[in-house]
Amino acid sequence: MKKYNIAIVGATGLVGQTFLQVLEERDFPIKNLYLMASSRSAGKILNYRGQDLVVEELNENSFDKNIDIALFSAGGDTSKKFSPIAASKGVIVIDNSSAFRMDDEVPLIVPEVNPEAVWNHKGIIANPNCSTIQSVVPLKVLDEKYKIKRIVYSTYQAVSGSGLAGIKDLENGLKGLPAENYPHQIAGNCLPHIDVFLDNGNTKEEQKMIDETKKILRKDVRVTATCVRVPVLHSHSVSVNIEFEKEFDIKQVREDMASVKGLIIQDDVKNNIYPMAINSKGKDEVFVGRIRRDESVESGINLWVVADNIRKGAATNTIQIAELLIEK
Incomplete structure (x- = not known):
C-alpha cells in the first residue's frame, strides 16, 4: 500500500490532537508525519503510534518539504495565509476553518453526502462547520x-x-x-x-x-x-x-x-x-x-x-x- 506524507497544522489544539488519534485508529497510511503550530507551541512533544514527534513552528517555508496532504485546524487567519502557500507547492489542504467554505472555487465536503465534489478542488478543500x-x-x-x-x-x-x-x-x-x-x-x-x-x-x-x-x-x-x-x-x-x-x-x-x-x-x-x-x-x-x-x-x-x-x-x-x- 502506498504511504503518504501528512502535515497537521494546529497540531497542539483540541482538533489537532484528535487528528492524531483518528489517524491511528483508522490506520491511515502515513510515511512521514509533520506537526506544525504557532511559535508558542513549537518545540512541544506529541506522541503518534509510540513515537515522540517535535512540533515545528509554522512559517512560509514549512511546505518546501515533500507533503501530500495538510490537515489544517489553526483558525481562519492562519488558513488564509498558509493554505495558498501550501497549495502552491502541490500540497492538498483540507481546512477546518471558515476561511474558504463559501469560496466557489473550494469544495465543501461531507463524505456521506457529496463525495464526488472532492475532485473539484484546486488545492484546497473545506471542512464544513461542525x-x-x-x-x-x-x-x-x-x-x-x-x-x-x-x-x-x-x-x-x-x-x-x-x-x-x-x-x-x-x-x-x-x-x-x-x-x-x-x-x-x-x-x-x-x-x-x-x-x-x-x-x-x-x-x-x-x-x-x-x-x-x-x-x-x-x-x-x-x-x-x-x-x-x-x-x-x-x-x-x-x-x-x-x-x-x-x-x-x-x-x-x-x-x-x-x-x-x-x-x-x-x-x-x-x-x-x-x-x-x-x-x-x-x-x-x-x-x-x-x-x-x-x-x-x-x-x-x-x-x-x-x-x-x-x-x-x-x-x-x-x-x-x-x-x-x-x-x-
Missing part, C-alpha cells in the same frame, strides 16, 4: 426523495466547540470563577450567542449553517438557524424541522435514513431511547432520533441529530476527506 456536518448527513437522502422546501435548525452546542478555552470556562464556572472566553457564564446557563453578531441579526455561526447547507444541498432551499451554546463538554445536538415539497411515509423516512452510511437511528421513545450527547462522545457516527411528523404543516418532520463535534464535526470528517483522496 453543526452543519451532522445535520446534512440525514438531510441529503431526504432531499433526494422528498425535496426539502425549508429547514429550521435549533442547535445545542457543546463548549468544546470553542476549543480548550470553552472547556476551561465551563470548568471554572462550576467552581464559581468568572468567564474568560464567553461573554457570560456558561455553567448553569445557555448562551444564544456563538461567534459574532452580523448586521442581519444572525450570529456568524447561524449564518454558516444557513450558507453551508445551501452550498452542500441546494442553493434554493430555505434555511434558518438559532445556535445556542450549552453547558455540555462534548457533542452537539441539533433540532431539525423540515418541510418537504412531497408527501412522505414516516416509516419509509426511517428506512431512508437508516440506509445512510455513518448514520444510526436511535428512536424507541417507549424505552427512553433517543440520541444524547453523553452517548455520542468519542464516536464517529451521526445519531438521529425523535423522528416524528410536524402536524403544523402539510408535509413536515422533526429530527433530533447528535454527533461528537470534535470527531465527526471536525477531525474525523477531515480524515474521511483525505481517505477519499487516497482512494483514487
